[in-house]
Amino acid sequence: MDNRYVFWISLSLLLGCQPELTINPELNANPSNLEVFAEDLVSTPLYERDMAIAPDGKELIFTRGTFNQKIRALISLSKNGGNWGEATILPFSGKYQDIEPFYAPDGEVLYFASNRPVYSDTTRTDYNIWAVNKVKGSWGTPYPLDSVINSRNDEFYPAVSANGNLYFTATREDGYGREDIFYSTYSSGQYQSPIALDSLVNTKAYEFNAYIDPAETLLIFSSFGRADGYGGGDLYFSKKLSDGSWSAARNLGPKLNSEFLDYCPFVDLKAGNLYFTSERTNQVQVEVNQPEEITKEAHKTLNGMGNIYRISLQNTPIKSVQ
Secondary structure, X not given: OOHHHHHXXXXXXXXXXXXXXXXOOOOOOOOOOOEEOOEOOOEOOOEEEEEEEOOOOOEEEEEEEOOOOOOEEEEEEEEEOOEEOOOEEOOXXXXXXXXXXXXXXXXXXXXXXXXXXXXXEOOOOOOEEEEEEEEXXXXXXXXXXXXXXXXXXXXXXXXXXOOOXXXXXXXXXXXXXXXXXXXXXXXXXXXXXXXXXXXOOOOOOEEEEEEEOOOOOEXXXXXXXXOOOOOOOEEEEEEEOXXXXXXXXXXXXXXXXXXXXXXXXXXXXXXXXXXXXXXXXXXXXXXXXXXXXXXXXXXXXXXXXXXXXXXXXXXOOOOOOO
């Protein structure tokens, strides 16, 4: 059976007994405190992560997976008039592990990471960076970025500035640690050899999942293993200085970070909100007497699976992109 059907059957069984919900997320709201985004529509008992919003605010795309994330796909919500339509799997997604969407600043290209076979090599199962163009309002056929970017190791979490420069996560010999953030300049229609950001951003620990703004002035990323971390992986930020270098990365603090994994940052510049994924949970040990009680606990949104959170950028240490 095709993976996408298994996925939706699982989702239907999970949510089938719940009442029908009409949820219309307001992207322009600016919450002063951290909140779960669009519970029961985007954030559910399943595993949601890495969301991106189109520059015009009319589409959002995120990754949804099963509890163990063995099946993952890119989910789209589109806005017609004042209402959001039903969630759908993007037409090119659902067969492979497609994750980590990122819109080009003009909204006409979507970048993502996938383990689909690359360069006509059916034996390849590593993650690579792909792109897909919007053609007459619809997404076309994905294509991989050049092999100067995609190696036989994994490449994750693409983010692209207005001039085409690409930021991504990889483990390479010329890096600093276990995982690092690399960037590749886009010149004369081609990507140049990637370079690891310096030690003010990368360390001997793990650095991953970097968001870059269109003007290439703000970098938000996750790191695990730093002395100032709060737990399973924290959000950090760095701003570009007047000399073109990056400032020393700063932890975003306990208002945003938790003892659990916090990652996959994204900024909706139009609304001024920061989004990210977190595995935080409010569940504690409770006495259960029937198997159904365990099922009920597992099917709560804050069950420790990934959810999408948001907060106004003004209520973070970042304050603004500029």
